[in-house]
Amino acid sequence: MADEQSDAGRSSKRLQDLIEISARLFRAKGYAATSMQEIAREAGMLKGSLYHHIGTKEYLLWLISKPTLSELVSGVREILEDSRLPLITRLRQGMRVHVRRFHSHDTFMAVVAQEGINALNAGRHAELVRLQKEYFELWQTLFRKGIRSGEIDASLNPAIMSYAVLGMVNWMLRWYDRDGALKPDEIADQFARLLIDGFQPSKPPKVRGVTPSSSG
Numbered sequence: 001m002a003d004e005q006s007d008a009g010r011s012s013k014r015l016q017d018l019i020e021i022s023a024r025l026f027r028a029k030g031y032a033a034t035s036m037q038e039i040a041r042e043a044g045m046l047k048g049s050l051y052h053h054i055g056t057k058e059y060l061l062w063l064i065s066k067p068t069l070s071e072l073v074s075g076v077r078e079i080l081e082d083s084r085l086p087l088i089t090r091l092r093q094g095m096r097v098h099v100r101r102f103h104s105h106d107t108f109m110a111v112v113a114q115e116g117i118n119a120l121n122a123g124r125h126a127e128l129v130r131l132q133k134e135y136f137e138l139w140q141t142l143f144r145k146g147i148r149s150g151e152i153d154a155s156l157n158p159a160i161m162s163y164a165v166l167g168m169v170n171w172m173l174r175w176y177d178r179d180g181a182l183k184p185d186e187i188a189d190q191f192a193r194l195l196i197d198g199f200q201p202s203k204p205p206k207v208r209g210v211t212p213s214s215s216g
Contacts, residue, residue: 015063018043018053022060023107031061031115062124065117068108069131072101076135080142087146092192094142098169099188103178110173139165164195 021042025034036057040050054060075097080090102109117128139162146152152161168191182190 015053018050019060019063020107022057023064023111026061026064026111026115027107031057031111031119058119058121058124061111061115061119064108065112065115065120065128066124066131068105068112069128069135072098072109073131073135073138075101077138080138087142087149087151088192088196090142091195092189094139095165095169095192096185096188099172099184099191102169102172102176103184106173106176106178113170113173136162136166161195165191168194 018039022034022039025038025042029038034057036050037047039057039060040047043050054063076094079085079094079097082090085093117125117132120128140158143152143156143158143161147154147156147158172187176187
């Protein structure tokens with residue numbers, strides 16, 4: 001029994017190593033340009049052994065994409081659907097969850113964003129499309145509720161606001177530096193502030209040493 005558990009543990013560790021190696025290569029070279037031979041070489045194994053572990057390259061993309069997207073949706077859902085929290089708090093914390101996820105799994109998140117889902121077979125493609133729509137709908141629902149409650153301007157479109165959120169966080173793959181000056185929560189809070197307050201200063205600017213409130 002102990003030997004079986006040990007073998008299972010080694011097999012699980014090997015599979016996780018292969019997933020991580022594949023994610024790095026897919027991000028650096030692209031899914032189509034990465035060969036099974038390259039993955040096997042990076043893993044220090046024969047190509048035939050690699051096929052024994054995972055079967056196809058497409059399956060590796062699936063093992064990268066499905067858990068990454070599923071865990072993101074689950075984490076953000078927990079925040080956005082928590083009616084005990086004010087809407088603005090849910091907005092800020094939801095963005096924190098997404099940015100933290102990017103910080104801790106940047107390679108995996110980048111592969112999902114860069115490679116899309118077109119390389120997957122029909123069934124897996126459909127499952128990821130469903131998850132993407134589910135995630136988008138979480139944000140739209142939040143904004144619709146905000147409009148109904150009067151917390152958000154009724155002239156704003158929930159879909160456009162949702163695209164704005166996803167555009168901000170997904171574009172991080174182009175510029176994010178985990179060693180940069182701002183921590184993940186600070187980045188998320190600035191994103192949220194842009195959505196809530198725009199680019200206006202938090203305090204009225206002084207004009208020739210006189211604030212607008214005291215000039216009257």
